[in-house]
């Protein structure tokens with residue numbers, strides 16, 4: 001079985017519809033509430049994001065399969081990349097944060113096309129806060145427990161700027 005933790009975000013178009021379609025496609029085990037988050041990364045001239053964390057399990061999917069699925073979902077949402085704006089607005093962003101293999105061991109990958117665990121996750125409150133909300137024991141391999149990471153002063157300040165809005169997924173979807 002592979003277990004994947006996704007961070008999904010949207011700040012263009014119908015943010016909630018883009019996220020809902022992506023959640024449905026990964027057949028989730030757990031989905032956080034939606035958080036409204038200020039743009040992270042320095043490109044501030046863009047709308048706020050809706051961010052969620054999603055956990056999925058599939059015995060037949062490898063980390064590469066999850067990456068390919070995420071990229072297909074981004075394309076389906078009409079995502080266009082602007083090379084001038086690496087942290088610019090997007091209809092849908094699907095990032096793999098951490099993947100665990102059959103034995104519960106973290107998958108590590110260093111290739112540019114797939115870096116695992118996600119190399120910036122420990123700096124992003126919009127990733128860690130929703131993840132912690134659906135898994136109190138969450139651990140970012142190599143960085144420690146999410147619970148502890150969130151005690152860092154600058155992350156804690158960013159975390160206070162997130163606004164938890166409402167659930168986006170419920171049992172009746174399953």
Ligand SMILES: Nc1ncnc2c1ncn2[C@@H]1O[C@H](COP(=O)(O)OP(=O)(O)OP(=O)(O)O)[C@@H](O)[C@H]1O
Nearest residue numbers: 086087093094095096097112113114115116118120
């Ligand atoms: N863990 C990962 N999850 C998703 N994409 C990844 C991952 N590691 C590497 N990539 C690669 O990153 C490339 C750029 O992805 P994208 O344009 O979505 O980046 P971004 O979301 O803007 O930035 P960031 O990766 O900092 O969140 C993709 O082509 C993908 O192959």
Ligand SMILES: Nc1nc2c(c(=O)[nH]1)N=C(CO)CN2
Nearest residue numbers: 009037038039040049087126
């Ligand atoms: N709040 C927020 N900021 C971001 C996000 C995101 O999902 N949420 N994604 C980015 C590129 O991965 C860059 N900045």
